[in-house]
Each structure stands twice: as structure tokens, then as C-alpha cells.
Amino acid sequence: MSEQPAEPHAFSLPEQQAVYRAIYERRDMRHFSGGVVSDDLLQRLLSAAHHAPSVGFMQPWRFIRVRNRSLREGLHTLIEQERVLTARALGEREDEFMKLKVQGVLDAAEVLVVALPPGREQHVFGRRTLPEMDLASAACAIQNLWLAARAEGLGMGWVSIFSPQQLAQLLLMPEGSKPVAVLCLGPVQAFYDQPMLQAEHWAHRAPLADMVFEDYWAKPASPHACARE
Template identity: 70%
Template sequence: MVTAVEGAGSANHSSQAFAPGDARAVYRAIFEQRDMRHFAGGQVADETLRRLLQAAHHAPSVGFMQPWRFVRVTNVALRHQLHDLVEQERVLTARALGEREDEFMRLKVQGLLDAAEVLAVSLADGREKHLFGRRTLPQMDLASAACAIQNLWLAARAEGLGMGWVSLFDPAAVARLLQLPEGAEPIALLCLWPVQAFYAEPMLAQARWAQRQPLQALVFDNAWGQASSLFPEGPTP
């Protein structure tokens, strides 16, 4: 990871490439991005939040459909209602995990009541009219909205703000709470706040819930399972 950051921009293959320092900053934001669950208090300035949302809004989208919609949740009672929905789903998820139930229940999975800002991200209604790039892959609306969330996440890291993506909820129940129009679909509750420090590695890796898979095992040449020549040493066990 460190090598990749330090090497960014060292091989300038195009006059359009960023200056080495700028390129390293991009890679640093990518590699140091964390799904945060622990916050340090404080607020997010309105101008900062506007910058983050502007970054999200400049994400690429299939057919330039821009399917993302953001609901800023500032009402305390509404946050408590969302928290209750997440807690209900947390218990149901734990039960579904079987032997890992207790381990899962020990994880901190949301910060809706603690966060300085909560943003609910939804797919817009009327998405069916967008056929460009979606006729055979209708899920490209979700992929496009995920790009917007990633942009916001990287911008938050650059601003020194932690962000957590909460997805433990019943979409229909959240849609009713937020009074979404028919056809709109909530996909994320994002928690934002300053943090004392970013995790050295992803929280779930620290908790030994899962570990990052070796890249060599996920990249193929020409056909699924065909080892890539990018990694002549082969997959790492």
C-alpha cells in the first residue's frame, strides 16, 4: 500500500497526468479511506458539506442519468426513528449469521445518533426512462450512485472527516420515513463527523471479521480463473 502511494506519479505516461505530489494525494485518499464508526465530536461546516456534495455530484453516471438524491437528516426525532430501524435490522442480521451472531453484535455498525451530519442517499424515481447503458444492465443506476458515494467518501477523507456507510435497514420503511416518492429507493445512510484518528486498517479487518483478499486472486487474463500475467508470482495464499 505504502509503495503504491510513494510511487504515484513516478512514471508520467501522459502530459495529462497530475503532478507527482497531486497524484500521491489522490492515491493517499484512496488507500487511507475508512468506513468509520467512532467519532470525536464537533461539527461539519456548511461550506465543507457543500464541497463534499459537489464532489459527489461530479461522479460519473451511466447515460449521465445522475440518479443520486440526498436527504440531509437534521431532525433529532427522525434520526432516532432511523436508528430504531437500523437496530431492528441489526438484530435480524445477527440472527441470520448463526454462529457468528455474538461476534456481529459486538461490532459497532452505525453512528446515526452521534454523527454531526447524516445523509440519506436514494436512487431517484423515474429511473426506468433512462435506457442508455441500462437496457440489459438496469443495475447501473445503483452503480452510478455508488460512484457518487465514493466521491463523497474520498473528499471527506481529504477534508479530515470520517464517514460511515450504514446499510442495515428495510428500504421500504426508510422510504416512508423520508417521504420518498414512489419509485425512489434508499441505498445508504451516511454518517459524517470529525474523528480523532483514522483506523490503521479497515475496522472489520481489525476486528478479524474479514481480511482483504490478495489482488492476484481477483485479476484474470481473458477468462475467469486464468491467472494474470500482471502477477507472474501467482496468487498469494
Template identity: 65%
Template sequence: MSDFSDNDKAAIYRVIAERRDMRHFKPDPIDASVLQRLLAAAHMAPSVGLMQPWRFIRITDSALRHRIHALVEEERIATAQALAEREDEFMRLKVEGILDCGELLVAALPDQREQHIFGRRTLPEMDLASMACAIQNLWLAARAEGLGAGWVSLFDPQRLAALLHMPPDAKPCAVLCIGHVEAFYPRPMLEQEGWAQRKPLQAMVSENGWSGVEEK
């Protein structure tokens, strides 16, 4: 028997539906107790073999924040060039809020991950899947707290790892912008900007085999 009320369940589905990848932030600081709740929510995520492969580095040094932004800007330009005919369109998009957000975190996979083989012997990438669950927990908790969060993946992981003095086998996976916002986007920003559209659910679900998946 579920011990969640209809209102509880509705709130969960609302948070999921209204979560957004935010790029526009106000610089107001986040209360320390709220940040702790967000990190605790991330730490409650499921992980394969209970390996808990998430590590979060809080960036409080302004100069370091600017160096991370510079790495992202380099990759933004390289990505635009790789997009060829969509280069100008991409360059008009706002893809991060690193210099604007109240809190900046780097989410990383730890070193010595090869020691964890439970559930990873044939699928070693399950450490990254577990990390993504932790980030999603944090993202949803932030939305429930009325805070925006944005996942930035435009960076060279080796250069960011070196900048943060990470062990050789550790790997940064995300730069997370968290902060107060003027308003949440009514729809995903890339959808609003005409970059892409969400595909219908029925295009993603099949039964008893791949052949039932509708390609769109």
C-alpha cells in the same frame, strides 16, 4: 500529457489507501462550506447515460435521526440472528455512528428511473452502480478534508422510504454518517476486529476469461 504533479498523484493514491468506513465519531458540527464541497464532489461522479441518479437527503431533525437509528438497530439484530454461529461476534461490532456523527445523509435513487435506458437496457442496475460512484466521491473527499464517513446499509428500504416520504418508485440505498473523528483506523475496522481479511489483488484479476481467477 498529464497535468498532475507527482505530489498530486501521490495525494490521490494516499486518500484512496487511507479511506476508512468509520463508525466512531465526535459530535462536532461540520462547516457548511465543507459539506457543500463534499456534496459537489459527489455530484461530479460519472453516471451511465448521464442519468445522475443520486439524491441526498440531509437529516437535521433529531427525532428523525433517532427513528432512522431505530430502524437500523432492528435490522442489526435481525442480521445477527441470520448469521447463526457468528451472532454474538457480530453483536459486539460497532456497525454505525448515526447518533454520534456531525452530519447524517440518506442517499437514494429517484423515482421514474425506468425512463433512462441508455446503458441500462440489459443492465438496469447501473443506476445503483452510478450512485455508488457518487458515494465513493463523497467518501474520498471527506477523507481529504480530514473527516470520517461511514456507509450504513442495515435497514429495511421500504420502511426508510416511508419514513422520509419518498415517492413510491424511489429507493434509499445508504445512510451516510459524516463527521470529525478522534483518529482514522489504521486498517479497515472489520479487518482489525478479525471479522474478515482483505483478499490479495491477484485473486481478483484474470486474463482472457474467468478460469484464471484464483478462488480464495
């Protein structure tokens, strides 16, 4: 007989394990193997994104599926332009950065641009003092899509190296809208066994204990709160 979950509303243990597996094995992918994503599967992924939490239930996410090859090439060009500018801004790490693969726009089966819509200022609930909650809500939708994609065996990468104004012009977006992500999505040969930037020695995951406080800023939390890295 399988072990039962401790909490009455908990998922079964295999279901819990699947959720945590998707979380821990999700990767920001940059290497794609072409292929296709079926319409049914893409619809499931977008539905998962659309069921994300949002502040004031404002649902501030819009998805543009970029299928036209010339538009993809335009996206690629915008990202490459910003990649050079980012490298220059990094100073002594410029050469190191330029060796990194930062996008898969031309290789991925699908490219989705996630944007905030115009008229967001009308949503006051939860945003009066924190207007950036529209972006936070859209990020939740992206994470939902990311985890669902991993569960379905697809890779996804979030590209944020671009000029929002130029990208909005390229995709004929209305005034007041703002693109926040270029998502590369599709089959991959393999998932990275660790985050790519960690494997490339760009950065490493910080200890959880350094991130969790108790009651006051910088007061260490109880040890049991940070037992698992």
C-alpha cells in the same frame, strides 16, 4: 528539481500521491466525535459527489440531509432492528456480529441518506440489459464523497443495515424511490489504521492476484498486473 510524471496528461507527483493517499487511507468509520461540518465544506463534498460518473449521464443520486433529532433517532431504531435480524441470519456468527459497532447515526455531525429517485426506468441508455447501473452510478457518487471527506480530514461511514421500505416511509420519500445508504459524516478522533472489520477479525482483504484474470475466467493474470497489494 522534482521528478516529472511519465504521462503527459498526468497530475504532478505530489497530486498523484494525494489521490492515492486518500484511496488507501479511506476508512468506513463508525466512531465519531460530534462537532460540526461547515456549510461550505458540506457543499464541497456534495459537489464532489455530484461530479461522479453515471451511466447515460442519468445522475441517479438524491441526498437527504437528516438534521431533525427525532428523525435521527428513528433512523437509529430502524438500523438496530435490522442489526438484530442480520445477526440471526448469520447463524453461528450471531454473537460475534452483535459485538460490532455498525453505525454512528446519533454521534456523527451529519447524516445523509442517499436514494435512487423515481422514474429511473425512463433511462434506457446503458441500462437496457443492466438496470442495476443506476445503483452502480450512485455508488460512484458515494465514493467521490468518501474520498473528498478523507482529504478534508472527515470520517464517513456507509450504513446499509435497514429496511428500504421503512426508511422511505420515515423520510416521506415518493413511490418508486429507494434509499440505498445512510452516510454518517463528521470529525473523528482518529482514523482506523486498517479497516475496522479486518481489525475485528471479521474478514481480511483478499490478495489482488485472486481477483484479476486474463482473457478468461480464472486464468491468472500476468504477475506484473498484481504486483501491488
